[in-house]
Amino acid sequence: MLVLGIESSCDETGLALYDTQRGLLAHALYSQVKMHEEYGGVVPELASRDHIRRAIPLLEKVLADSSVQRSEIDAIAYTQGPGLAGALLVGSSIACGLGLALDKPVLGVHHLEGHLLSPLLASEPPAFPFIALLVSGGHTQLMRVDGVGQYAMLGETLDDAAGEAFDKSAKLLGLGYPGGPAISRLAEFGDPNAYTLPRPMLHSKNLDFSFSGLKTAVLTVVKNHPANICEQDKANIARAFVDAIVDVLTAKCMTALKQTGLKRLVIAGGVGANRQLRESLNAAAAKRRYKVFYPELEFCTDNGAMIAFAGAMRLQRDPNLAK
Ligand code: KG4
Ligand code: ZN
Numbered sequence: 001m002l003v004l005g006i007e008s009s010c011d012e013t014g015l016a017l018y019d020t021q022r023g024l025l026a027h028a029l030y031s032q033v034k035m036h037e038e039y040g041g042v043v044p045e046l047a048s049r050d051h052i053r054r055a056i057p058l059l060e061k062v063l064a065d066s067s068v069q070r071s072e073i074d075a076i077a078y079t080q081g082p083g084l085a086g087a088l089l090v091g092s093s094i095a096c097g098l099g100l101a102l103d104k105p106v107l108g109v110h111h112l113e114g115h116l117l118s119p120l121l122a123s124e125p126p127a128f129p130f131i132a133l134l135v136s137g138g139h140t141q142l143m144r145v146d147g148v149g150q151y152a153m154l155g156e157t158l159d160d161a162a163g164e165a166f167d168k169s170a171k172l173l174g175l176g177y178p179g180g181p182a183i184s185r186l187a188e189f190g191d192p193n194a195y196t197l198p199r200p201m202l203h204s205k206n207l208d209f210s211f212s213g214l215k216t217a218v219l220t221v222v223k224n225h226p227a228n229i230c231e232q233d234k235a236n237i238a239r240a241f242v243d244a245i246v247d248v249l250t251a252k253c254m255t256a257l258k259q260t261g262l263k264r265l266v267i268a269g270g271v272g273a274n275r276q277l278r279e280s281l282n283a284a285a286a287k288r289r290y291k292v293f294y295p296e297l298e299f300c301t302d303n304g305a306m307i308a309f310a311g312a313m314r315l316q317r318d319p320n321l322a323k
Pocket of ligand 1: 010115135136137138139162163164166167178179180181184269270271272273274275300301302
């Protein structure tokens with residue numbers, strides 16, 4: 001079965017072709033980061049309009065790269081939500097239009113399921129069951145995954161998502177958008193002993209998270225500074241922020257593994273690209289003989305491959321969905 005995937009939930013237009021026999025045949029991505037940079041965040045109207053401009057050329061590209069004819073596509077999967085309404089509408093309209101023109105079934109995919117299953121696209125995919133930490137710009141969730149479509153929520157953020165905390169703290173430090181990679185890079189130069197920031201809910205018995213207090217703590221440190229905060233101090237604050245958030249995410253993952261008795265941990269979503277988080281998780285897991293799986297770096301953030309893949313897995317499991 002050959003599935004075309006379309007992702008357009010936020011500021012990335014992603015198209016991909018996944019074949020259940022041959023694997024990922026092609027994928028193409030256009031990031032709108034440069035366009036939104038000057039506004040310090042995603043402007044929904046601009047995002048929708050740009051998806052319209054990019055989607056069809058990207059479709060032509062994945063078809064050309066894989067030498068696939070449109071008529072060979074068996075089904076079309078698109079991101080149904082969550083995301084920006086206008087941006088999602090573009091993806092769904094294109095998917096439905098193509099479905100009608102090609103007389104092929106169209107399937108809406110949950111964006112987070114796409115992220116959740118993205119590590120299965122790697123060359124050494126994890127076997128089920130596993131614990132998944134989903135850390136994106138909009139969500140922070142810990143889940144037990146027993147198979148495709150078999151997800152049990154173990155804990156989630158009570159306020160800000162991890163990616164949101166990265167982005168907002170980066171903004172407070174005057175770093176560009178998206179803030180996650182920027183604050184992470186700056187933290188490399190920071191002194192780990194200069195500041196200590198709170199680790200919210202680190203010792204709570206449950207698997208929920210809360211990051212808004214951490215963001216407020218960054219705000220307080222920044223406010224208590226003289227107007228011209230020097231570069232080294234910015235790096236020190238960045239370091240304290242990254243250390244705090246990484247500590248909490250790592251500890252909760254270890255608790256989830258311990259509580260469920262599972263041995264495999266899967267990390268998905270944009271924050272999963274974070275170097276400090278990966279190092280910390282790898283070290284903690286190695287100590288306890290757990291194994292951690294990550295998506296390929298290019299599939300950590302939003303992309304069409306994860307949507308094509310999730311759609312294909314869904315259709316394989318329940319062919320009635322294609323009717
Ligand atoms: O999964 P994603 O591309 O989009 C959503 O579904 O939200 O995640 C985007 C988030 C942003 O908050 C971005 O700052 C964060 O992932 N991010 C990172 C890194 N790369 C992306 N955060 C920390 N370190 C990174 N290297
Ligand atoms: Zn996402």
